[in-house]
Amino acid sequence: MATTIRSPDTAALRLEKCPSGIDGLDQITNGGLPRGRPTLVAGGPGCGKTILGIEFVVRGILRYGEPGVIIALEERAEDLIRNVRSLGYDLDELIESGKLVVDYVQVDPFEIEENGEYDLEGLFLRLGDAIDTVGAKRVSLDTLEVLFSSFKNLGVVRAELRRLFQWLKDREVTSIVTAERGEGALTRNGLEEYVSDCVILLEHRVRQQILTRMLRVVKYRGSGHATNEFPFYIDTKGIHVLPITSAGLAHKVSSERIGTGIPRLDAMLQGGPHRGSSILITGSAGTGKTTLLAHMAHASCARGERALYFSFEESPQQIVRNMDSVGLSIGPCIEKDLLRIVSARPTMHGLETHLAITHQKVEEFAPDLVLFDPISNLTDVSIDSDAKSMLVRLIDFLKDRGTTVVLADLASRGTEKTDIGISSLIDTWILLRDIESSGERNRGLYVLKARGTAHSNQIREFLITSRGVQLRDVYTGPEGVLTGSARASRESEERVEETTRQQSIERMRRDLAAKRLAVDAQIEALKAQFTAEQNDLTLRIDQETSRLREIASDRKSMLTRRGGEGPSNEPGGNGLP
């Protein structure tokens, strides 16, 4: 309250804020409500205006040690105390400890007659007294609108309200003033005319019997604030506003790969999806989306990381049991608190509330992996564009945190289009499809898209066995893609063919060896024959040579015997008759 003296321009630049203590509201308003000034909260009946005002005051006392005053013009103090008890606030205790004053201002127009001039000084005095009693720094006025129906002289009411807001500023109390939403105007009686510093609008929409509450900061003089509509919900802990902003694609990017728990799928994705990326798994009913998701959750827990599983179809127990039957034991992950399964029917809340709860759970558990099974159910409670905008915000929110998000989506058979049309938001898209042939329905898996990954272009047969998911190569041949028993029979045929071929090769090998042996034997035989003939011929050559020598010696001896000439005549021997 005691404002420090600043030079006028810095004071104007730096508006002092008063943290409301309301979950999320302070983030939207960059720190809280304008301190020492009134804030107008406008909304239709049942929008949560009263609770907002009360929570502002009560949280002020409990969290910030700032005493407060609640002026109720519509509800009796006792009723009010009883009503907020359901939110866990014990106003009686705060009143007794001298930190809170609740004053019920009753103005019954039927009981009052107007005669001559008057003003509303009584209200000022009561308020002033209440503030002084506890040294209040926060005031909630709910709702001044009543004054317009209580007094006939509206000129007086307007003048007095103008004075009241100025008076509140002079007292330097931070106040919340509620007003009814008007037709074509922010408030029914134009209260926004008097409160110009900060205006918050509360709305609720009922679509398909489901209520969604929205909060928007319409105006905040001298301060930046988020301008979007923000969903909020009221539970036993009070109001929760969800400061969901579309984070402008500035999130950190990780090149780390995380395993899906299915080695062959990781191989198809060059080691698995990136950490912090978004993975969409589409498939028609019964193609194994949940099983695949459970594998990923299980793998995450095996790494010692946390996974948060939102199930819109099955209860946690049901998922645990079903996964046990395919050999995937996720029960221990839950026991170790590495896995939390949140089950809720989509129709239980509006879309925004779902989003809100998701945020809350994520903030609470801080998971590394978030899984949704399936997102298509959310479209049940919304029109498509709403669901899309919600998912955009959700994915942005999770990416901003570096959390990996896995979305299962039920797709019409064989289509490559998500029902919600979010494929552009998705980094990795795995498609599960059923392949029907030869009276069988088998599952196929392929990677439709994987940003930043040289992914496999192959279809794999997706088998759910009692030992978890297995991926098999499918048979592709002239007859197309074969799966299941067709694949098995084709594979066995191929095995037979292969065996036959191998056998014939063996046979030919043996033939060749035998032939080589035969030829070798022939060569040996020929060599032996040649040797024999050679010996024979050599012998004959020798015989003939010695014979020839014998003849020559005979002739010489005969010549000598006849007394012939000497050996010099021998060459002329040829000329003999």
Add this chain to the structure above:
Amino acid sequence: MTPQDARTEREPDASGDGWILKLYVAGQTQRSIAALENLKAICDGHLGGKYKIEVIDLAQNPRLARTDQIVAVPTLVRKLPEPMRKIIGDLSNQERVIVGLKLDQKPIN
């Protein structure tokens, strides 16, 4: 008048006949003085001596505004006879005060 008078005035209600009127004002403003004068004139004219007017200055004791649910000032509250009636303003229209308090219907004894 002082606020203390407001606490001591409850006894006469047993008589059933006396009028107890409370005039809530906030400080000695021109309007509150006018209201008191107007009220006195009306009562003197219609109720003889059988009435009691208490002036409560909320500026001095603002908490008393809660008891009778006072928002506007001046407010005239007819505590007795029942039922309670409230008239706000400076009571400048005497005729309407008479009608409003039903002074014309109550026989003066």
